[in-house]
Amino acid sequence: xxxxxxxxxxxxxxxxxxxxxAGMPAFASATDDLIxxxxxxxxxGSGALVLTAPEIAENGNTVPIEVDAPxxxxxxxxxxxxxxxxxxxxxxxxxxxxxxxxxRIRLAKSQNVIAVAKMEDGSFVRADAAVKVTIxxxxx
Numbered sequence: 001x002x003x004x005x006x007x008x009x010x011x012x013x014x015x016x017x018x019x020x021x022a023g024m025p026a027f028a029s030a031t032d033d034l035i036x037x038x039x040x041x042x043x044x045g046s047g048a049l050v051l052t053a054p055e056i057a058e059n060g061n062t063v064p065i066e067v068d069a070p071x072x073x074x075x076x077x078x079x080x081x082x083x084x085x086x087x088x089x090x091x092x093x094x095x096x097x098x099x100x101x102x103x104r105i106r107l108a109k110s111q112n113v114i115a116v117a118k119m120e121d122g123s124f125v126r127a128d129a130a131v132k133v134t135i136x137x138x139x140x
Contacts, residue, residue: 031080035116038076038089039124044116047125049075051115057107060133065113066102069125072117075101081111107133 035044052066067075067090077087090101105113110132117125 029080029085031078031085031114034078034086035076035114035126038116039118042124044124044126046127047117047119047123049115049117049125049127051113051127051129053113053129053131055130056132056134059135060107060109061135062104063107063113063131063133064102064104065129066100067115067117067127068100069115069117069119070099071120072099073120075099075115075117077103077105078114078116079105079107079111080114082106082108087113107131109133 048070049072050066050068052068054063057063065077067077069075072092074089074091076089078085079087087105088103092099107113111130113129113131115127119125
């Protein structure tokens, strides 16, 4: 069997690609990594967290959202289809009577908006909302 330059090139490319892919972590999304960072790796359950977002947003530049989390110390908002998934973090002090917040966010395309709240007892709760965007807000 004789090897041509083309055969050596193909074999070398395949070996390089195999080595590069073997060194990569499993295909975990950036959003899951950010949520794990916020929770410290703890599992987020369901609970008293309410995320309000429109089902259909005509313009992705200004999508209104609200979170209501009685007993929360902090709430983080993520948009899993944005180039940068971390959207906002709200911290609540002990004298804050209402553990709720509202804002407008930018969404690149139709995607899930995720809210994760850290409760006073150290547990975490999660709420998701699917938002369909007709005109993207991040250059789309």
